[in-house]
Amino acid sequence: KAGVTQTPRYLIKTRGQQVTLSCSPISGHRSVSWYQQTPGQGLQFLFEYFSETQRNKGNFPGRFSGRQFSNSRSEMNVSTLELGDSALYLCASSFPGSEMITDTQYFGPGTRLTVL
Amino acid sequence: GENVEQHPSTLSVQEGDSAVIKCTYSDSASNYFPWYKQELGKRPQLIIDIRSNVGEKKDQRIAVTLNKTAKHFSLHITETQPEDSAVYFCAASGRTGGYNKLIFGAGTRLAVHP
Numbered sequence: 619k620a621g622v623t624q625t626p627r628y629l630i631k632t633r634g635q636q637v638t639l640s641c642s643p644i645s646g647h648r649s650v651s652w653y654q655q656t657p658g659q660g661l662q663f664l665f666e667y668f669s670e671t672q673r674n675k676g677n678f679p680g681r682f683s684g685r686q687f688s689n690s691r692s693e694m695n696v697s698t699l700e701l702g703d704s705a706l707y708l709c710a711s712s713f714p715g716s717e718m719i720t721d722t723q724y725f726g727p728g729t730r731l732t733v734l
Numbered sequence: 735g736e737n738v739e740q741h742p743s744t745l746s747v748q749e750g751d752s753a754v755i756k757c758t759y760s761d762s763a764s765n766y767f768p769w770y771k772q773e774l775g776k777r778p779q780l781i782i783d784i785r786s787n788v789g790e791k792k793d794q795r796i797a798v799t800l801n802k803t804a805k806h807f808s809l810h811i812t813e814t815q816p817e818d819s820a821v822y823f824c825a826a827s828g829r830t831g832g833y834n835k836l837i838f839g840a841g842t843r844l845a846v847h848p
Contacts, residue, residue, distance in 0.1 A: 622777075649834055651834055651835070651836070653836075653838075660823075660838055660839075660840050660841060661778075661823060661825075661836075661838035661841075662838075663835050663836060663837070666832070666834045666835060668834075673832070673834070674832035674833075674834060674835045676835070708777065708778070712834060719765070719766065719785075719833060720765070720766035720827040720828070720833045720834050720835075720836075721833075721834060722768070722780060722783060723768070723780070723834070723836065724780065725770075725777040725778045725779070726777060727776070727777045728777060
């Protein structure tokens with residue numbers, strides 16, 4: 619099976635702009651989680667989508683949002699970009715089993731966002 | 735809130751030696767503990783994971799142990815090789831924070847010298 623893919627791989631934006639990142643999960647996987655990776659804060663959970671519904675949310679401001687489509691592909695959007703939003707944004711997909719356990723997550727290559 | 739502490743932050747070993755990385759979690763309801771390896775410029779790759787109903791799991795040169803009472807888990811790499819050099823992240827997840835929400839440690843940079 620093809621792995622998790624993310625587009626674009628690199629983005630350069632200026633403060634105040636908005637950006638949309640895309641994630642295509644492994645075929646058959648219905649859960650997509652998003653993480654922000656920075657040298658200072660490490661890997662931080664943004665949100666998780668399952669069956670087009672946000673199921674979990676991390677501690678990020680409302681400028682960070684996401685959605686999931688019926689084919690399980692997911693997008694995340696960051697509005698009013700700030701310098702501190704520069705990071706590697708990673709998505710991970712998993713095949714959901716019971717709703718009472720955490721599924722193994724497989725990461726995509728990430729989108730490197732630079733805010734100038 | 736949930737927290738995962740990881741030690742050491744850097745680890746340098748000679749090829750063939752063993753390496754041990756330790757993590758402590760705060761949420762006693764955590765029940766899933768994966769380890770990821772991230773090479774420079776690459777995506778995190780799952781190397782091994784363990785659930786709370788198991789105390790130890792092994793896969794060739796890699797093993798993970800879990801002590802639920804003390805709320806800590808460890809990664810053991812034996813017979814290290816230069817290609818083991820990378821940043822290793824532990825993570826925890828469970829009922830309190832929400833399933834599929836991984837809380838990561840800060841990472842350990844492992845350098846294996848030939």
